[in-house]
Amino acid sequence: MDSLLAPRSTSSFSSPLNNNKNYYYCNINSENKSSFSVPSSFRIFNLRKFSTVSFGYGCDCRLMGRSSGCSKIDCLTRVTMDFSASAASPEIAKPKIVTGPGGYVLEDVPHLSDYIPDLPTYPNPLQDNPAYSVVKQYFVHVDDTVPQKIVVHKDSPRGTHFRRAGPRQKVYFDSDEVHACIVTCGGLCPGLNTVIREIVCGLNHMYGVKKVLGIDGGYRGFYAKNTVHLDPNVVNDIHKRGGTILGTSRGGHDTTKIVDSIQDRGINQVYIIGGDGTQRGAAVIFEEVRRRGLKVSVAGIPKTIDNDIPVIDKSFGFDTAVEEAQRAINAAHVEAESIENGIGLVKLMGRYSGFIAMYATLASRDVDCCLIPESPFFLEGAGGLFEYIEKRLKENGHMVIVIAEGAGQELLSESMKSMTQKDASGNKLLQDVGLWISQRIKDYFSKQRKMPINLKYIDPTYMIRAIPSNASDNVYCTLLAQSVVHGAMAGYTGFTSGLVNGRQTYIPFNRIIEKQNHVVITDRMWARLLSSTNQPSFLSAKDVEEKGDEEPSNQLLDNGNCGQETFVSNEVTN
Numbered sequence: 001m002d003s004l005l006a007p008r009s010t011s012s013f014s015s016p017l018n019n020n021k022n023y024y025y026c027n028i029n030s031e032n033k034s035s036f037s038v039p040s041s042f043r044i045f046n047l048r049k050f051s052t053v054s055f056g057y058g059c060d061c062r063l064m065g066r067s068s069g070c071s072k073i074d075c076l077t078r079v080t081m082d083f084s085a086s087a088a089s090p091e092i093a094k095p096k097i098v099t100g101p102g103g104y105v106l107e108d109v110p111h112l113s114d115y116i117p118d119l120p121t122y123p124n125p126l127q128d129n130p131a132y133s134v135v136k137q138y139f140v141h142v143d144d145t146v147p148q149k150i151v152v153h154k155d156s157p158r159g160t161h162f163r164r165a166g167p168r169q170k171v172y173f174d175s176d177e178v179h180a181c182i183v184t185c186g187g188l189c190p191g192l193n194t195v196i197r198e199i200v201c202g203l204n205h206m207y208g209v210k211k212v213l214g215i216d217g218g219y220r221g222f223y224a225k226n227t228v229h230l231d232p233n234v235v236n237d238i239h240k241r242g243g244t245i246l247g248t249s250r251g252g253h254d255t256t257k258i259v260d261s262i263q264d265r266g267i268n269q270v271y272i273i274g275g276d277g278t279q280r281g282a283a284v285i286f287e288e289v290r291r292r293g294l295k296v297s298v299a300g301i302p303k304t305i306d307n308d309i310p311v312i313d314k315s316f317g318f319d320t321a322v323e324e325a326q327r328a329i330n331a332a333h334v335e336a337e338s339i340e341n342g343i344g345l346v347k348l349m350g351r352y353s354g355f356i357a358m359y360a361t362l363a364s365r366d367v368d369c370c371l372i373p374e375s376p377f378f379l380e381g382a383g384g385l386f387e388y389i390e391k392r393l394k395e396n397g398h399m400v401i402v403i404a405e406g407a408g409q410e411l412l413s414e415s416m417k418s419m420t421q422k423d424a425s426g427n428k429l430l431q432d433v434g435l436w437i438s439q440r441i442k443d444y445f446s447k448q449r450k451m452p453i454n455l456k457y458i459d460p461t462y463m464i465r466a467i468p469s470n471a472s473d474n475v476y477c478t479l480l481a482q483s484v485v486h487g488a489m490a491g492y493t494g495f496t497s498g499l500v501n502g503r504q505t506y507i508p509f510n511r512i513i514e515k516q517n518h519v520v521i522t523d524r525m526w527a528r529l530l531s532s533t534n535q536p537s538f539l540s541a542k543d544v545e546e547k548g549d550e551e552p553s554n555q556l557l558d559n560g561n562c563g564q565e566t567f568v569s570n571e572v573t574n
């Protein structure tokens with residue numbers, strides 16, 4: 001043990017602070033001039049003008065309290081502590097993998113009781129709620145799990161499963177004890193307000209939770225902004241609006257400051273709504289919370305209109321975005337077919353994943369060519385884009401092209417000397433492929449082919465994500481929000497709530513952040529698109545060979561289980 005801080009007497013540390021059994025305090029008054037000492041596994045990370053020192057059980061040492069007293073480290077009492085009995089949590093929680101017969105694997109989510117012993121439990125208040133008490137088997141059985149792959153062969157191993165979401169018979173928070181907060185991060189997505197609304201209403205109506213804070217403006221709002229009080233009245237109408245009433249941002253993830261803020265405010269349930277970057281940030285927050293031994297559930301709700309989050313069937317807001325994209329594609333089609341050699345070009349979102357472009361194309365049937373980041377293409381020569389455009393114009397007199405913002409970036413880089421700029425979150429800032437390709441097409445046909453064309457470029461980028469969610473996304477948002485609330489109340493932490501094969505599940509952060517979900521162009525879904533547009537694949541035999549090694553993604557409608565009809569009916573059963 002180092003000799004930085006030592007307690008006056010060990011008994012000074014035996015009283016629980018704020019009824020939080022994981023923290024112990026000693027009062028130090030300014031007359032006791034001495035030095036501070038902590039065991040080497042402990043760290044003082046928030047030295048302020050506080051007079052109370054608290055020690056997390058098996059984790060960090062913090063200065064807390066607000067009464068006047070000592071302000072400097074050298075005026076504190078010399079105290080002696082022996083923390084040898086308290087095992088500090090390792091830096092990173094190991095994945096919880098449970099195996100069973102027949103190759104069954106459960107990728108389980110962490111639980112508060114994994115690192116806090118002897119937590120009290122309470123009967124779930126829903127059992128007295130008239131809306132739920134009549135529903136037979138309302139509570140999820142403790143052994144319910146959901147398979148990740150549902151297309152199997154007779155001899156297939158049972159494979160990976162995730163814990164089924166839903167209310168548990170016992171909960172780990174007393175309703176009055178809960179102090180929740182909600183934050184939204186990253187780009188906008190239709191349905192953010194619905195998720196916020198349903199978390200607030202779910203906590204309040206199902207569990208009687210009254211203390212819910214909104215964190216303003218993304219992660220940095222934890223430490224740089226004021227919070228807002230949220231209750232069912234405040235959020236009543238917000239699902240009818242696009243955007244997020246809490247505001248959002250990129251960058252600003254400072255783990256220590258965020259967890260300090262959680263701790264200082266006495267927050268014990270953190271609901272984090274955001275995309276792949278946000279879930280990475282949530283995973284780090286969870287690790288820090290666990291390391292400090294706090295009774296705080298950290299729960300993620302996946303948000304991404306790009307659909308780039310793995311494992312889950314799809315993100316909320318995706319359907320709405322695809323629907324809105326139809327309006328731009330329709331306009332492009334009307335413009336193109338009204339003039340000779342008309343080309344309607346629509347750029348849609350999709351930084352690394354072309355799902356919106358692919359589904360908008362499949363839904364519209366007016367699109368002749370869809371270009372996405374996952375499928376390389378080339379412009380000139382036999383089998384290239386220009387050749388195909390010319391062919392379509394000669395056959396049809398007009399054509400519609402949909403391009404995802406991340407498509408063909410390698411071509412732009414070659415011709416425009418690649419920029420390596422990033423946004424505040426570290427995402428690569430893309431060059432405008434829509435403007436670039438418009439110019440290349442115009443130049444090619446006017447200069448090289450001497451063929452007059454009329455190109456109309458439509459960029460509805462922000463229009464498709466700044467709108468309120470449609471009816472089906474609203475239902476999805478509600479189920480996601482309720483699932484995440486049930487999970488946190490049941491003491492689960494370090495998890496994202498998500499739809500897997502039409503069932504609500506709890507997925508550990510490590511699975512959500514390990515990779516991005518991409519369109520696999522050697523899968524049937526992309527083949528369906530090619531056969532619907534009749535565009536060439538632009539792939540060489542070598543490309544196909546390389547792409548053939550990729551694992552199939554969760555392709556939304558593929559595998560026969562994620563179609564809209566199944567999706568809705570499964571939702572209802574959850």
Ligand SMILES: Nc1ncnc2c1ncn2[C@@H]1O[C@H](COP(=O)(O)OP(=O)(O)O)[C@@H](O)[C@H]1O
Nearest residue numbers: 186187250251253274275276277278280281425
């Ligand atoms: N690896 C990471 N570790 C911690 N925080 C991250 C990480 N990546 C992104 N973040 C934070 O998550 C937030 C949202 O990330 P961003 O990539 O902009 O959007 P999205 O979550 O929608 O993908 C930002 O505040 C960013 O700082």
Ligand SMILES: O=P(O)(O)OC[C@H]1O[C@](O)(COP(=O)(O)O)[C@@H](O)[C@@H]1O
Nearest residue numbers: 186187188275304305306349350351
């Ligand atoms: O201009 P912004 O706000 O950075 O957003 C643009 C990005 O947002 C997205 O729609 C989604 O990004 P995130 O899911 O990472 O927030 C990307 O397709 C696009 O590149």
Ligand SMILES: [Mg+2]
Nearest residue numbers: 186275276277
């Ligand atoms: Mg992202």
